[in-house]
Amino acid sequence: MDINLFDGLEDLGLGDMMDVSIFGDDGGKKVAELQEEAMLIDKSYECFVCSSDFKCKTVRSGKAKLLSTDTDLRQKYEGIEPLKYDIVACPECGFAAATRFFNPLSPGQVKLIREKISANYKKQEGEKSLIDFDEAIKRYKLALANTVVKKGPDSEKAYICLRAGWLCRSYAEEIASASVRDDEKYKSIKALEDEFLKGAYEGFVNSRNNEIFPICGMDKATVDYLVACLACRFGFYDVSAKVISTLLSSSSVPPRVKDRARDLKEELMHKVKS
Ligand SMILES: [Zn+2]
Structure with missing residues (x-):
């Protein structure tokens, strides 16, 4: 007979606890999550589109230890993927940008974002203690959409695509190292990595010809x-x-x-x- 240690809590209105695992589905993951949380702090922002005050998680400086650099300059860190925390997104109106590009907008850009993003955007709840890969990918897509709508330079689009591609690589590595590997998810994330990196290629080729260096700090x-x-x-x-x-x-x-x-x-x- 299966005994549930939370049996009886439904009388207290806590029926949901019946499905909760005491030690989590994967003990190792919990420790990793705690380590990741310890490397983060809240940073406050004021939105350039709707003027709301909001907070986003950011990696504490000097906390992430660099492990290696890939051929395409993607950097890998111990215990955290800082790229997950590199998009500033307003939960009220949907304005989002890479941290480096979270800058004041022209009145014309504010108008465009209000019309094409905020008008349809579903307000999000406040910042969670951790951002998972799926949520992070969504934020990069939102930042890319904002950059297109505000008619940002090709270099900014390329920069977001490049880092989103790297983020996908990191996600795929996590999927590949899981005890039960989800092959379908792995394939779809690798395909998304390719799509983002193709966008980065196109954007950097254009910006090399049309923009003044340094481009995105490079x-x-x-x-x-x-x-x-x-x-x-x-x-x-x-x-x-x-x-x-x-x-x-x-x-x-x-x-x-x-x-x-x-x-x-x-x-x-x-x-x-x-
Ligand atoms: Zn806003």
């Missing part, structure tokens, strides 16, 4: 390197080879970027051969 060499990297990923080998050779032959490119460009060149040659 110098020209770094943006060029990213373009070469993404071109290699999506099979635009000629573009990738051309950008890499320009980087390697330029005297103004910093050695750290040249080192990465050399590694990328090897990867590219390997891909072309196979």
Whole structure:
């Protein structure tokens, strides 16, 4: 016979407790969640569209320990994915932007966001103690929609797409390491990573031609390197080879970027051969 330790609580109006697991579904996960929570603090904002005051979680500076950097510059941290907390979203009106771009708007942009976002936006509850990957992906999509509506520059769209793609990679890694792997979810998240990174590629190619550096806090060499990297990923080998050779032959490119460009060149040659 199954005995439920919460049996009888329904008399106190707490019938919902019958379905609650005492130690959580996965003990390890709970500890990980507590560790993540300890790395976060609330930050207060005033919305540039509706003037509401609201709070968003942000990673305490110096708390996340860097573990590694991928070829496309995505950084991996111990015990937390800081990208989950890098979108500031107003729960009242739906205005959202990447932290770096959460800046005052022109009256025309406020009008556009009110008409095309806020008018249909369903008000959200206050900030939760943690943001999960699905919620974080939703926020990146909302920030991207806001950037399109406010007619933001291509670099801002590319920046959001790049980081959303990295976030998806991180999510897929979590799914792959779970004790029971959800293959369908894994595939759909990897497909979403590709879509976001394609957006990043297109946006950075455009902004390289039309905008003044630095772009999103990155110098020209770094943006060029990213373009070469993404071109290699999506099979635009000629573009990738051309950008890499320009980087390697330029005297103004910093050695750290040249080192990465050399590694990328090897990867590219390997891909072309196979
Ligand atoms: Zn607002």
